[in-house]
Amino acid sequence: MIQRFEVPGKLPSxxxxxxxxxxxPYAGAKAKRETQERxxxxxxxxxxxxxxxxxxxxxxxxxxxxxxxxxNISSAKKYILDALVVSGVIKNDNWRWxxxxxxxxxxxxxADPRVIVTLEGEPR
Numbered sequence: 001m002i003q004r005f006e007v008p009g010k011l012p013s014x015x016x017x018x019x020x021x022x023x024x025p026y027a028g029a030k031a032k033r034e035t036q037e038r039x040x041x042x043x044x045x046x047x048x049x050x051x052x053x054x055x056x057x058x059x060x061x062x063x064x065x066x067x068x069x070x071x072n073i074s075s076a077k078k079y080i081l082d083a084l085v086v087s088g089v090i091k092n093d094n095w096r097w098x099x100x101x102x103x104x105x106x107x108x109x110x111a112d113p114r115v116i117v118t119l120e121g122e123p124r
Contacts, residue, residue, distance in 0.1 A: 006116050
C-alpha cells in the first residue's frame with residue numbers, strides 16, 4: 001500500500017532550528033512543536049491509515065529556489081517522522097519500523113513549495 005501527504009510551504013532548516021535554540025531556552029522547543037503541528041495537520045487531512053513495520057518513507061522537497069543546502073532542508077525529516085508517530089500512523093521511528101535509507105528528491109517550484117512524503121508498506 002502506498003500513502004502520500006503534502007506539507008505546504010517550507011519546513012525549517014537545521015540552521016533555522018539551531019538559531020532558534022540559541023535565541024532562548026524555549027524557542028527551539030516552540031519551533032519544533034509548531035512545525036510538528038503543521039505536519040500533523042497535513043497527516044490528518046490526508047486521512048492516512050496506520051501501518052505495520054517495516055515502512056519505507058521517502059521525501060520530495062519542493063523548494064522555491066536553490067538557496068538552502070540539501071542537508072539543511074532534509075533535517076526536517078525529524079519533524080515529519082515524529083508527527084507520524086504522534087498521529088499513530090507508525091508506532092515508532094526506529095530501525096525496526098523505518099525501512100531503507102529515507103531517500104530524498106529535490107526540485108524547485110517557486111509558486112508551490114512543499115514537502116511530499118510517501119509511505120510504502122502494509123496497513124495495520
